[in-house]
Amino acid sequence: MGLIDIVPDALNGLLYGLGINKNIKLEGLGRTVASFLGKPDYPSSMVVGITEHPMHIAKVPPEVYFSNGRVLSEASYWVYKWYGIDYGICSLDIYNTEAEALGAKTVYGKESMPTLDFKDHLIKKPEDLDKIKTPIEADWGRVRYKIDITKWNGKLWGLPLGMFCAPFSLACALRSYPVLMRDMRKNPEFTHRLFKWIVDDVLVPYVKLLSKETGTKIFLSADLWAAFPNITPEIAYKWLKSYNMRFTRACAKEGIFAFIVGTGFYAEEVKERFNFEMVKKGWDAIVDCMLGAKISIPVIEYGGYYEWPYEKVQEYALKNGIPIFGKLPIARGIHSRAMMDGPPEKIASDMKHAIDIMGREGRFPIIMWSIPTKTPPEHVHASSQAIKTYGKYPIAKDLDKIEFKMPEFEPFEKWIKKQDTDYPWW
Amino acid sequence: MALENLKKLVTEGEPDGAVEEVQKAMNDGVDVLTILNDAMVPGINRAGELWKEDVYFLPDVIMSAEAFKDCMSIIEPKLKTAGGEKIGKVVIGCVEGDMHDLGKGLVVAMLRANGFEVVDLGADVPVSKFVDSIKAENADIVGMGAYMSTTMTLMKDFIETFVKEGLRDKIKVMVGGVPITQKYSEDVGADAWGQDALDTVEKAKKLMGVA
Numbered sequence: 268m269g270l271i272d273i274v275p276d277a278l279n280g281l282l283y284g285l286g287i288n289k290n291i292k293l294e295g296l297g298r299t300v301a302s303f304l305g306k307p308d309y310p311s312s313m314v315v316g317i318t319e320h321p322m323h324i325a326k327v328p329p330e331v332y333f334s335n336g337r338v339l340s341e342a343s344y345w346v347y348k349w350y351g352i353d354y355g356i357c358s359l360d361i362y363n364t365e366a367e368a369l370g371a372k373t374v375y376g377k378e379s380m381p382t383l384d385f386k387d388h389l390i391k392k393p394e395d396l397d398k399i400k401t402p403i404e405a406d407w408g409r410v411r412y413k414i415d416i417t418k419w420n421g422k423l424w425g426l427p428l429g430m431f432c433a434p435f436s437l438a439c440a441l442r443s444y445p446v447l448m449r450d451m452r453k454n455p456e457f458t459h460r461l462f463k464w465i466v467d468d469v470l471v472p473y474v475k476l477l478s479k480e481t482g483t484k485i486f487l488s489a490d491l492w493a494a495f496p497n498i499t500p501e502i503a504y505k506w507l508k509s510y511n512m513r514f515t516r517a518c519a520k521e522g523i524f525a526f527i528v529g530t531g532f533y534a535e536e537v538k539e540r541f542n543f544e545m546v547k548k549g550w551d552a553i554v555d556c557m558l559g560a561k562i563s564i565p566v567i568e569y570g571g572y573y574e575w576p577y578e579k580v581q582e583y584a585l586k587n588g589i590p591i592f593g594k595l596p597i598a599r600g601i602h603s604r605a606m607m608d609g610p611p612e613k614i615a616s617d618m619k620h621a622i623d624i625m626g627r628e629g630r631f632p633i634i635m636w637s638i639p640t641k642t643p644p645e646h647v648h649a650s651s652q653a654i655k656t657y658g659k660y661p662i663a664k665d666l667d668k669i670e671f672k673m674p675e676f677e678p679f680e681k682w683i684k685k686q687d688t689d690y691p692w693w
Numbered sequence: 694m695a696l697e698n699l700k701k702l703v704t705e706g707e708p709d710g711a712v713e714e715v716q717k718a719m720n721d722g723v724d725v726l727t728i729l730n731d732a733m734v735p736g737i738n739r740a741g742e743l744w745k746e747d748v749y750f751l752p753d754v755i756m757s758a759e760a761f762k763d764c765m766s767i768i769e770p771k772l773k774t775a776g777g778e779k780i781g782k783v784v785i786g787c788v789e790g791d792m793h794d795l796g797k798g799l800v801v802a803m804l805r806a807n808g809f810e811v812v813d814l815g816a817d818v819p820v821s822k823f824v825d826s827i828k829a830e831n832a833d834i835v836g837m838g839a840y841m842s843t844t845m846t847l848m849k850d851f852i853e854t855f856v857k858e859g860l861r862d863k864i865k866v867m868v869g870g871v872p873i874t875q876k877y878s879e880d881v882g883a884d885a886w887g888q889d890a891l892d893t894v895e896k897a898k899k900l901m902g903v904a
Binding site: 380385572 | 752873
């Protein structure tokens with residue numbers, strides 16, 4: 268089965284986004300693809316990140332949600348559909364699964380996502396590396412759960428997308444971040460051995476395993492351990508670039524497209540420390556560390572817990588665009604804490620401002636990062652509504668003249684009963 | 694000169710060298726309070742300043758905190774007998790189900806460097822352990838950290854338990870961690886939100902009426 272056969276929505280989005288066929292009715296993934304490429308009917312919204320919010324909304328018992336891939340996928344899909352979100356990358360525990368499968372101690376909380384025991388790392392001494400058995404097999408740890416999630420996501424969203432932990436983040440999981448920092452400085456020889464092992468013995472075979480089990484050839488990794496200011500620009504270039512590229516090239520040889528997301532993100536949480544020069548360095552590092560070539564990679568506005576200088580983001584995207592497409596895509600992030608705090612009026616007003624400055628030329632998908640568990644649903648509904656209200660192409664000259672109405676919505680329990688699904692799924 | 698070198702090694706995050714300097718100073722008869730106040734504390738505080746000035750990144754601060762922590766483990770037994778004025782006593786831990794304690798480690802180091810006595814309960818701490826420790830230590834401040842949006846919700850329950858146990862009026866509550874905001878801190882009934890390690894120190898001082 269070829270890629271195009273399994274993702275017709277994506278093909279529609281491609282044709283629409285490139286301006287080849289504007290008569291297509293965009294749905295879900297199609298709107299997302301069109302949003303990266305051009306001007307759809309309105310910008311797409313995606314959820315990208317680890318989230319337990321659907322568990323809370325769909326009232327799924329935690330022990331089921333954290334062990335049953337189908338239930339996690341169904342809950343995520345239907346809750347995001349209820350919000351009117353176009354596409355969701357619904358994986359859980361991106362950072363811990365591989366480490367746990369390799370033998371890292373994991374703590375299972377009553378209501379929280381399982382997490383590694385950061386006081387008891389698997390690689391305490393360099394010689395521990397030689398004792399770890401590889402490659403990871405499908406029945407180790409929660410790998411089967413992850414395989415199920417990948418399969419179900421593909422079925423529900425139309426794009427089977429595999430997820431894995433990026434090399435640097437996996438090194439942090441196995442060795443701990445502070446110790447890894449010390450290794451880089453004091454024991455570079457071991458650090459190189461660790462990264463080579465992670466890429467060659469762990470991740471490449473693991474991705475091949477997931478690909479074989481799920482049929483997917485597209486993979487996305489998370490690497491927020493490698494966000495600024497967790498790393499320095501020197502670390503990005505000295506340690507991350509070569510091993511990220513070693514990994515993506517090894518995957519490419521197997522016919523697998525693996526993208527590492529998070530390396531070089533600017534994730535400074537404190538407004539007073541915001542530094543746009545570092546943001547730009549991060550964007551450069553993202554391009555360099557992912558592919559080693561300047562191509563049309565989206566500028567990702569992580570969306571700190573404060574407003575970024577949108578004019579500067581827009582200026583960068585325009586300046587670094589490529590001839591055929593124009594500006595670089597700008598993926599506008601909605602920070603988890605902003606989503607949680609609200610109020611809805613502020614979320615809508617921020618969205619209006621962002622669209623006004625950065626959305627007019629198109630190529631403007633919206634990314635909602637992990638939605639915190641108990642975020643009031645009206646905040647997420649307001650966010651979706653604001654995208655549709657202010658983002659309708661062509662964007663109105665004066666967005667202040669457009670009235671924003673808070674959306675009315677049915678309770679999830681009532682809405683889900685009208686959908687074509689057998690809720691509850693457990 | 695030795696203390697000046699120790700300060701530099703702590704600022705630059707060189708734990709092995711810093712520990713050697715501490716041992717050398719102790720062998721030379723320098724008292725532990727002088728080692729702490731004239732070298733270690735200015736060393737880690739300088740790292741904090743460089744962080745504020747955007748010169749340092751997190752790895753630099755982490756390494757400095759590691760050096761400070763390793764030095765503390767050597768002088769701490771003698772420090773207890775040496776006495777010294779303390780601003781207040783803090784009981785701190787990551788709430789039950791949460792193992793992410795990197796930020797807490799920094800907070801502990803910075804609080805200790807700034808005159809607080811800190812009882813570190815570690816990660817994955819149930820409310821009963823917080824309650825027992827607050828009572829046993831007669832603490833002034835309790836600090837709770839959470840990194841996940843599932844575990845952060847426990848903060849509210851924990852504070853309610855402090856109320857039921859008759860502790861709430863006797864203790865100041867601080868909360869922190871990646872998903873926490875000022876609004877959330879107010880919603881759960883905490884006294885202050887520590888946005889990062891330096892901010893936590895400043896707010897803890899304010900709560901103790903010394904800032």
